[in-house]
Structures are given as C-alpha cells and as structure tokens.
Amino acid sequence: MTNLSGKVALVTGGASGIGYSIVQSLLKANIKVAVADLNSEKLRDMEEAHKGNLIGCVTNVTKEADIENLVNKTVETFGGLDYAFNVAGASKAGAIIDQSVEDWDFTVDLCLKGVFLSVKHEARYMKDHGGGAIVNIASLNAHVPMFYGAAYSSAKAGVEMLTKNAALELAQNNIRVNAILPGLVATPLTSGLTNVEAINEAYMERIPMRRAGDPDEMAGPALFLVSDDASYVNGASLIVDGAWAVSGYPDLSKFM
Numbered sequence: 001m002t003n004l005s006g007k008v009a010l011v012t013g014g015a016s017g018i019g020y021s022i023v024q025s026l027l028k029a030n031i032k033v034a035v036a037d038l039n040s041e042k043l044r045d046m047e048e049a050h051k052g053n054l055i056g057c058v059t060n061v062t063k064e065a066d067i068e069n070l071v072n073k074t075v076e077t078f079g080g081l082d083y084a085f086n087v088a089g090a091s092k093a094g095a096i097i098d099q100s101v102e103d104w105d106f107t108v109d110l111c112l113k114g115v116f117l118s119v120k121h122e123a124r125y126m127k128d129h130g131g132g133a134i135v136n137i138a139s140l141n142a143h144v145p146m147f148y149g150a151a152y153s154s155a156k157a158g159v160e161m162l163t164k165n166a167a168l169e170l171a172q173n174n175i176r177v178n179a180i181l182p183g184l185v186a187t188p189l190t191s192g193l194t195n196v197e198a199i200n201e202a203y204m205e206r207i208p209m210r211r212a213g214d215p216d217e218m219a220g221p222a223l224f225l226v227s228d229d230a231s232y233v234n235g236a237s238l239i240v241d242g243a244w245a246v247s248g249y250p251d252l253s254k255f256m
C-alpha cells in the first residue's frame, strides 16, 4: 500500500473494537493519531503507551463543541489533519411499537448526528488545508434490517447516504469520503449476543465464511480507503462482511 508515513489522523470511538484496531494500524504505518472517545481511562492508557504519537481526547461525538475541540487539538498537537475515521457508535434496541423516544434519539444522535458533526468539522479544516480523506463506519444494517434495530438500521442507512452527499459536495475540495459497511465483527458491542451459543449459531447459518470478522479485518480496508491507492474511490460503500450480504438465497449446495 502507498506509504502513509508522516500523516495525521483522528479516530472517533478509537478506545475499543474496530476503532481501536484502526488506531493500531495507523500507528504501525507511522501516522500520528488523535483518539476520540468517552472512555477517558482507556485514552489515558493509550496516550501513555504511545507518547508523542497519540493523543487521547475525551469527546462525546453528539456534542458539536466536543468535535470542534477534537479537530483543534489534533491540529495544534500534530500540525494538521489528513485522515479521519468516524467509528463511534452503539445502539439501544427495541421493537418499534415499544421503543421510547429517548432510546431512538440516543441511537440516532450517536450513530448519525455524531458522524454528521464529525464530517462537518473535519472537512472544514481539510477544505482550507489541501484536502484529505474520511471514512465513516456504517453497517450492513444500512441495507439489511434487523429485529429491534429500527433506530440503528435507520441511522446506519443515513450514514451511508450522508457519506454520498459528503463525497458529492467535498470532491471539489480534494476531500474523499467513503463508507465501510461491516457485517458481524467480534467486539464488545456484539459479544453480549455472540456469547450466547444459540444466537451465535443463528448468525453463523447466515454468514458464508462461518465466522465473525476480526476488528483488524476492518482496519485494512479503512486504511486502504484513505490511501492514494484509493485515489479515485469516492462516495463508495465497501461491504466487509464475509459474504453475508449475498447469502439471502437458499443454501442449495447441500442438495447437489
């Protein structure tokens, strides 16, 4: 892959799971990283372990002032911002007929408004400083609904469309914006489900590769998308799901 050494990146939701793996891959590529998360303790540990190459920035991505502060702190510390990975996300599940407005707002604010605010302020800086590249983490649920996940799936579909709008508007500023749609990835977000054997089996029946993805398997595609190897990839959705999205057809192989 193109040499990314010397660049500056920020990662929201970088203290765990997919974001954490992206941070580790960026450090390996000699990129300075600002990590934004609510988990202040983990951020302190990460800063301590990577002094000079990583800063932690306690950030709630649903608060515009926090995002402005994150971008400012990144630029002040490392002298710029080339790449941004908007990863922070979580959900409060519920059947549509039972879901409270509070739980809906929590999910949509975090997963969709958080990405909007991030792209807004990352791009404001990049626009005036030669451009950059942004990757938003959506989900396979942008295309596929799930039981009790109306808020989450709707928000993730919104992230995919926001990504396309951002690519359209920001191409003139030399900023590329792409989305990754992960399938099932083994992180703290999903362990509550996959640790239950029957639920895990139900997932595995659907996923042709018969396993969850490792968070590191999201980091490679994410770094590719910001690299010059992807210089003409813009407004795209990269599904990274072990072929789950193409598994809707009945499994006829066992009858042949």
Ligand SMILES: NC(=O)c1ccc[n+]([C@@H]2O[C@H](COP(=O)([O-])OP(=O)(O)OC[C@H]3O[C@@H](n4cnc5c(N)ncnc54)[C@H](O)[C@@H]3O)[C@@H](O)[C@H]2O)c1
Pocket (backbone or CB within 6 Å): 012, 013, 014, 015, 016, 017, 018, 019, 036, 037, 038, 039, 059, 060, 061, 062, 087, 088, 089, 090, 110, 137, 138, 139, 140, 181, 182, 183, 184, 185, 186, 187, 188, 189, 190
């Ligand atoms: N794990 C999966 O199977 C999967 C599948 C598809 C999409 N995703 C998406 O990938 C992203 C990362 O998920 P993960 O599985 O790594 O989860 P995770 O729970 O391991 O990590 C999420 C991180 O986001 C942080 N966070 C939560 N709310 C925040 C806020 N308001 N402001 C800042 N940080 C906040 C958390 O503290 C945590 O460190 C999410 O957007 C998720 O929806 C995950």
